[in-house]
Amino acid sequence: MPAxxxxxxxxxxxxxxxxxxxxxxxxxxxxxxxFGVPIDAIFLDDWEPPHREDA
Incomplete structure (x- = not known):
């Protein structure tokens, strides 16, 4: 059991x-x-910064 x-x-x-x-x-x-995966696979995040008009 993984836990x-x-x-x-x-x-x-x-x-x-x-x-x-x-x-x-x-x-x-x-x-x-x-689980044999890269560490970043544990922290999947689909957040994107908001688009800024002045950028």
Whole structure:
């Protein structure tokens, strides 16, 4: 079970998966290693800065 391997609760894993919780950097690093993905895959974000007319 991933939660046990990562040393966190199942609720924490569920909250991360449903975008209700951003993991700490150490937890994200452990998740990336466990799942074999780059660290930035843990922090997917589609936010874009607003377009500025004066820029």
């Amino acid at each position: 046990q391997l990562l040393g966190v609760s199942r609720q924490t894993i569920n909250a991360v998966e449903t975008d209700k919780y951003d993991p700490s950097l150490p937890l994200a690093m452990r998740m990336a290693k466990l």
